[in-house]
Amino acid sequence: MSDLIALRGLRVFGHHGVHPEERANGQTFVVDVVLGVDTREAARSDDLSQTVDYSLLAAQVTDAVSKEPADLIETVAERVADLCLDHPRVEQVEVTLHKPEAPVGLPLDDVAVTIHRSRT
Template sequence: MAADKLVLQNMVFYGYHGVFAAEKELGQRFEVDVELYLDLHQAGLNDDLEATVNYAEVYTFIKKLVEERAFNLVEGLAEEIAATLLAAYNLQEIVVRVRKPQPPVGGLMDYFAVEIRRRAPKVNQL
C-alpha cells in the first residue's frame, strides 16, 4: 500500500437510498469520505495535475452517483464508488465511508455508516 493518499472528507449530498418507501420517495442527506491511495511523488516533484488524481473530477463523479442513482443499501453505494474509482484511476487502494445521519430507526444517534477498503487488482507479470 502506498503511504501517499488524497482525502476528500465529509462531502454532503442529497440522495434517495434506503430500503423503505419513504426513503426512496423523500430522500435524505448522505455524507461521503474517500481516501485514495496512490504514489504522489511525481505529482509533488513536478507540480503536475496529470501525475495525480483530479479531486474535482472525483467529487463530481461521487455527487452524480449519490444524487442520481438509487441503492437499497449504503453498502451498495460505497461499493459502486470504490469499484468505479479503482477502474478510472491508477489507485493502489481506496477507502470509502458513507454516513447516513438520519436513518429511520426511531432513536437518537449521530449517524449510521459503512466503511469499505478495496485494493486494485494486481496485474500478473511474466
Template sequence: MDKIRMQGMRFYGYHGVYPEENKLGQQYKVDVELHLDLSKAAAEDDLTATVNYAEAYTVIKQIVEGPPFQLIEALAGSIASRLLDIYTSVNEVTVRVTKPNPPFEVYFDGVVVELSRKRDV
C-alpha cells in the first residue's frame, strides 16, 4: 500500500486533564500517515486521484485547535476517525500526537501517542 506522510505539523491546543492545561494550552506536534493506492495519481498526475494534503491539514488543524480533549489518545482517535470519514480512498491511517510539555516535572522530549485505524470492510 502506498503512503502519504504529513510530518511535524504544529498546532496550539488546550487539551489535558488539568485545568491549567485547558487554560494555558500548549503546542502539539502531529504526524499523520495515510495508506492508500496512489497508482492512478502517479500515472495521471491527477489531484482527484489522491488526498489533497492541504485540505487534510485544515481538517487536522480544526480538530487540534478546536474543543479540548482530556486525553491525547482521544485527540488522535478523533483525527483518525475524521480522516477516514472524509477520505474514502484511505484504507488505513496512523496518527501520532506529541505533547511536548506535560504538566509535571519530566526530562524528555514529550509524551507521544500513536494509533492506527483501518477502514471497516
C-alpha cells in the first residue's frame, strides 16, 4: 500500500464545457488530487527530491486545467491524472474535478467526476 499525498480544493479558472457560454465566459473548477507515493525514503532523508514537490504539482495542475478547453470534465481529469503519473515517484492517482457552477438548470452544490489511474 502506498502512502498518500493530497492536494484538495485547488481552484482554477477554465473554459471547459459543451455550452458556448461556458467556453466564452469560463468558470472556476476545483481540483482534488490524491497521489499514491512511497514516502519512506523522503522521510528517512528529509530530502524533497525523494518525494513529490506539491507546490510544483499544484502549478502543473493549474496549468493543465486552465489551458486548452475541453467539452468534458472527464477529459480534463484525465489530463491531470496523466501529468501526475509522469512523475516517477507516483504509483497511482485519484483525481476529482469539481464543476460547482455547472449549468444544469436546477439548484445543486456541485457536479464532479472522480477517476483512478495507476502505472499498472
